[in-house]
Amino acid sequence: MQKIFITGTAGFIGFHLARHLLAAGHRIHGYDGITSYYDVTLKQKRHGILLQSPGFTATEAMLEDLATLDRVADDFAPDVIIHLAAQAGVRHSLTHPRSYIETNFVGSFNVLEAAKRLGVKHLLIASTSSVYGANPEMPFHETDRTDAPLTVYAATKKAVEALAHSHAHLWGLPVTLFRFFTVYGSWGRPDLAYFKFVDAILHGRPIDVYNHGELWRDFTDVQDLVEGVARLVPLAPPAPTARGTALEGDSLSAVAPYRIVNIGNSDKVHLMEFIRTLEELVGRKAVCNFLPMQPGDVPATWADCALLERLTGFRPNTDLRTGLARFVDWYRDYYRV
Template sequence: MSDKEFNVPNGNQRRVLVTGTAGFIGFHLAKLLLAEGFRVHGFDGMTDYYDVALKRRRHGQLLQHPSFAATEGMLEDAALVDRVADDFQPDVIVHLAGQAGVRYSLENPRSYIDSNVVGTFNIMEAARRLEVQHLLMASTSSVYGANEDMPFVETEKADAQLTIYAATKKANESMGHSYAHLWNLPTTMFRFFTVYGTWGRPDLALYKFVDAILDGRPIDIYNHGEMYRDFTYVDDLVRGIRLLIDAAPERPNSRDDIPEWDSLSPVAPYRVVNIGNSDKVRLLDFVDAIEDALGQKAIRNYMEMQKGDVPATWANATLLQELTGYRPQTDFKDGIARFVAWFREYYGK
């Protein structure tokens, strides 16, 4: 079942079950939690959506820590999810695993239903049964879909998703709310905004751009570069998640108790939180910064907007700051420089 046997927890250690620990964000979150004294059990399917060797390198680093163990398996395997949860007895579950990628959802939509809907249901059932202190689950800025008022605020309606990926994540939010209401399960959904950084995913723009530029291959720039993203450095993102673990929502006594900036449900211990840098960056400026960090120009292939894509995303991070006193702040040029340094070392380029 596991890469490493379950450890008997130290009574003083809080136990966090993290799904997706061989993935980009889950790896960084697990590292942070371990550094802060948590006991972490990872759960990851090691799917071949991208380079499995990269995933195993991430897990290999985590497995060197005495407070980390992991299970390889699919979220859709309800019996395995239940067995892992029962053996580990987590205080908190952070659910990051799932089928990612907006563009891949155009090619293989069924994988998103299996992983993001069925798999998330299995995690929620385990959290309900074990009555965990806090269930935190990943959503995405893509749920804002066709919304045009920016920066995006959690309290605005988000009912016009443009891809099956975004639709499955909005379904997760609705599922999470219903479980929070029915079972009094404290639940926080976080909407991520264009995460990038070291140990990143090869399907993400920064990774693809750096790899192509170093190899002298052209890069595809959609909408002729007139796109804007709220680039959020991964270390900032996982710091936000870590702090939100300690900000479990409570069911309010009345609607009047909820501040206007809070997305807290009036009928459940449930909240949606943006985690973004609160600064929109033009794609062309992002590419310029990559060229500067590499000391090499890109061969630019300008293209039309891709189906299902949006011209801009931009987070209002007021709620995150109100709840935790923290907001992401890494400048995109600094973040790109860190990624380039890691990429060159990892691949010897």
């Protein structure tokens, strides 16, 4: 049993990860600003479920509130910190860039400083497949160059990766960054495409389909994602002086206890196939509003997850139909449709 401090526990992924780790017997303290970026009631209900567990406590505050963050982290004295909280949304970053700098970069710096001061065994930080940007080589490998982010969101995540490396190098802080690939599932975010598609199809509204449907995504079920993260928790990257034989394809830094790991389904699915699957599960046809490519968007994402499997023995494997069926069932139940 470990004491684990998780930022973003009222969020989609943080909620599922906290439930998973609580079930494994860990004590969790959640930290979340519960902002109004999307339905606050949904966030409050997630936290309400977590608060039913005696192993869970929580603080509602922003990462930018340094005094509160430091006080809460010091009082809880965690063994491990998992930093998920962020201003999310690639498209939202086109119109509200400042919030990404304040939350994603400044907030992450505050978490890094707390982890350094507390001397945690392992700091795990959520990054994103968006950092691969204009990289044309697929599948994406953790060791690929990521020097061409296409949005402010991606740029802030890339900046946090670099900032975390400096902390790992200068202060020996063990850090793992995990890059997510198009996560979907129950209790999800209403701003994500799969959520909006189901809502629109059920209510007879058209859905916006960008790049005229010529998009591919590596869709990852949230249950697979949190299983991967949970398995990484005890695997703090070793210092450069304490390493044996390197794993094939390992992303370990040569000068720091620092590693990057992809977590995806290791497959790319055409957007129109994704929509057809939703139509079959919902039992209605979608009305598609075909549009050109969105600024900052990429035509495809596709993860190489061999490193995750070599490290943990686990590779995400939930097929799309099974995962989406669980979401549609949850959506119908939650919204009573």
